[in-house]
Amino acid sequence: VMKTVQRHIVMGDFTPQFIHKLQDFYQKKVFLACEMKYLKNSPCVRLWNDVLLVSVLKGQNVLGYRMDKGKKDVLFEPISVVQLRSELLQHQHRYRELCRYLRVVQSNDSTLFQQLRDLVPFFFCLLGNFSSAIMNLFPPANAPASRFSPQLFLVFLRIFQTATAPKLMVTHMEQLCSSSATWEPIEAAEPMKCVDLVKFALRAQRFSSSVLSDSQCWTSLLQIVNSPALPAPSPQFLHDAQDVVKSLLCEKVSNMPIPRTFLEVYPDQALLLLVTGALGAQILDASLSPALPVLSTFKGNLWALQWLFESLAQSKEHFESIRQQITLEAANTTESSLAAGWIQSSQQQSLPEAT
Structure with missing residues (x-):
């Protein structure tokens, strides 16, 4: 009642x-x-015209309290009320006010409240403000990205890549993964540049081990940087890229700064090699299964696949393991895919370096 x-x-x-x-x-x-x-x-x-609530919704109060006749008035509401306000503000498309409210209000159910707060980046997406969405996905503490499932990562990757979003009323992040949701263009939003998509994806991998180890997440990211087919860069660039990529991947800072000099001559190829290097590091650190769909994304850029195998060949044990895995997957597939043949062909070119 x-x-x-x-x-x-x-x-x-x-x-x-x-x-x-x-x-x-x-x-x-x-x-x-x-x-x-x-x-x-x-x-x-509190009524919607409550002085404290109004000041929070307007962005005039970011602390969530005010002094009233010598007493401290704190914006604390039961989770049932927070959920209702969230529902109404979503229905009214008042996403900016909703973000302000969720970041300031206090509530009594930490679990349900955290689920609502994790949606703040999504609401910023609906405003077309992707930069604020990224900032709120990766704050210094308690980052929503640390709770990414592979499916949720793919949702945000699609939002950033296409500037579209699922049309849903949500109370927690996993609802964004609904397969029945209709995706619509976000007003005034533009798709992210490829370099920013790569930065987002590599940061998400650092925050979520499930994203890092998921084959479909790698496939989706590699499809972005592998399309269209790119001319091979110079041998010197490929050689130098090994050290640059390794250095970038070892950086401990979360925002993954990419040197401008690395992107000057071959910008698209540099991004492809950066993601390829991250893939190689994951293969060396842990298994990746299935591997064939991931490696099939290189079908238009076999020079990058060759570069990957050369880096893997530095560890004979890991190289042999991935070779056997690819062979097994190719043998068990119902399709005698051309991609599998390309992969095995490039693999054979690198094999002598592993011995």
Whole structure:
């Protein structure tokens, strides 16, 4: 009953005058048993014109409290009310105000509240503000990206790549992965540049081990940097790239700065080699299965695949392991794919270096 009353109050179904009378009656005339005392303040929901709430929604108050006649008024609301406000603001497409509210309000259910707060980057996406979305995915502490599943990573990668988003009413991140959702263009948003997509993906891998080890995540990222087919860079660039990529991947900073000099001559090839180097590091550190779909993305850039195998050949044990895995996957596939043949062909070129 109390949740129903809260819903009517938040959704604006009652007039302010009626709400005040209801709250006054409940506080003064209703007596609850000891075990139900926690319900005492249930109808005492802030109205939308509450001074503190309005200042937070307008961005005038980022602290979540104000001093009122010497007393500290804190924006603390039960999770049921926070969820209702989130629902209404989403319905009204007031995403900027929703982000301000969720970042400031305090609540009583840490688990459900965290699930709502994790959605702040998505709401920034709906505003077309991808830079703020990235900042809120990777804050210094308690990053939402650390709770990425592979499916959720792919959702954000698609949002950033296409400037479209699923049309959904959400209360937690995994709902974004709904296969039945309709994707629509985001007003005033432009797709991210390839370099920024790569930075996002590599940062996400650092925050989420499940993303790092997922074959489909690698495939989707490599499809971005492997398309279209690129001319091979100079042998000197390929040689120098080994050290540059290794140095970048060893950087401990989370924002993955890419030197401008590395992107000057062969910008597209440099990004492909950076992602390829990250893939090689993952293969050397742990298994990647299935591997064939990932390596098949190189079908238009066999020179990059050759570069990958040359880096893997530095470890004979790992090189032999991935060679056997590719051979096994190619033998078990129902399709005698041309990609598998290309991969095995390039693999044979690198094989002598492993011995």
